[in-house]
Amino acid sequence: MPVVAIAPYVGVPKDTVDRFHGNQLLYVGWDRHLMFYAPVCLCLPPAMTFGELVRGPLAEAWSVHPQWSSIDWSAVRWLRSGEAFDPDFERSLADNGIGHKEVLRLQTPGLEALPGAV
Amino acid sequence: MDMNVKKKLGLKEKYALMTRSLGWETSYEPMDAVFPQTRYEGIRIHDWDKWEDPFRLTMDAYWKYQAEKERKLYAIVDAYAQNNGHLGVTDARYINALKIFLSAVPSLEYNAHRGFARLGRELPGVGPQIACQMQAIDEIRHAQTQIHSLSNYNRFYNGFHDWKHMNDRLWYLSVPKSFFEDACTCGPFEFIIAIGFSFEYVLTNLVFVPFISGAAYNGDMGAMTFGFSAQSDEARHMTLGLEVIKFMLEQDPANLPIIQAWIDKWVWRGVRLLSIVAMLMDYMLPKRIMSWKEAWEVYFEENGMALFKDLARYGIKVPDCVELIKKEKDHLSHQAWNAFYTAGKMTNFHTWLPTEEEMDWLSSKYPDTFDRLYRPRFEHYREMEKQGKRFYNTTLPMLCQVCQIPMLFTEADDPTQISYRQVTHQGDKYHFCSDHCQHIFEREPDKYVEAWLPAHQIWQGNCFAEGADPGAPDFDPLKSVLDYWHLVYGRDNLDFEGSEDQKNFAAWRAQATRN
Incomplete structure (x- = not known):
């Protein structure tokens, strides 16, 4: 049942893409780096390139981490909706198949070792 | 003529006249039209007269009893105000636990009032109607006494000034708010299983222990008093919660799977809501009572399991989520404090790092996890503080669609990996912190x-x-956004160290001991 109600009821989703003024939501988490207690919730233009995402909002959120500057971007792994994904840094989020409310995970092999998964 | 004076009514007689005799079968309108909300959830009740009133309380006795409690409560609240009782607390850090309680709980109480008032009207049986009406009045009394008590702290400390406004807007307060709004938008039977049984019966001790004993341990007579005044009603509420579930299960075997699904949902939702209580017990009380893990073991794993054993004869099973909660108990409070400490720019209370001594206490209570996983994180933050770079996250967090808590929980068997779940529904993606929140969504996506x-x-x-x-x-x-929340940057938020609260408390206390 879509909802238990006294009469038929159709829910109206509160977060459809048309409500974000031309932008879209994107969630990004950096696996095993838990000083960032939760993945970030960003709101970005779909035309932003993947490289701009990394150098802009992600750097702003995460560069305070001592390992950020040591990341070898050619060796990282990305997950999109939980599946392996090979983004093109020069192309836009949309061209990289990243739609509204997509979730990305960054994995940095070799850089998981700070005690306590800081 | 002889006066025929009727003897005073006996208790039993009075009780019968003032409860059961108040109901009647309607004749102008069909009963189904008078009580329209009782059918759509699928619960079948054949005979409302089978309802056993768990407490034989009539309205007149109720008023008398409650009035006495109110008099006592306000006498103590007044004395507390006149004697500057707030200066008797262990440490001004403690006040921040109260900020959370008093920002979140009065509106929960008020919504409980709304829910039970509706049940008092919508349930066709007179017994449950009266019980729900009394509980509705209890709940609004709790909201009221909490709001009155709040003003004693609001006079002296920051962050209390606009609790109602914040309750409807501030990010973390959407967690308790949405919890109760979920319950209030259920049918009457689910509401009473959600609040009367799962919350009041199964989980209530886990809320009261830290707040009331926590207040007492930390010298806060004011909070202890409103806590006790409310708790004396809880015994009645708990009895109602238990009676209602037994009654529903005995009425029709078809009720079992519906009730089981509600218990599974609401025990889980309740436990997620208690994450903040876990953190409060382990990190925010300068003088601790017991750890969250110990409280969980005593009040849920022992007492709660005994309850489920009793209900097993009706076919009720322990909710699946209990397995996960068992694994989370070693992590919950630390993960929550890690979140609030680092989100300290966006809170109406102060946060801080645990002292060395407090960290030792935590490692003694959490020998398997604290030193390995959480102490190094806090030490890293301490290093940053020493360099003058107190760490704050500045981004908005991804939230779980159901519990609305930031996605801070880790996988059951991998405490360094955030747990992600997602489904696509009508073309849109939805994200969850756990299987259990995902299942709740999938049952009622609309x-x-x-x-x-x-x-x-x-x-x-x-x-x-x-x-x-x-x-x-x-x-x-x-x-x-802080303006929208009515928070003043640098006054209501940020670290306890250097806060106005810290300075004022120290200065006021010094006045009491020196010239």
């Missing part, structure tokens, strides 16, 4: 697609200060 998630609302532009222009070149979104 309800949860309407969740008001603070992070998304901010991005939609619905949470800026009145008259703000997000297009202006000097527009500062964080500041504007």
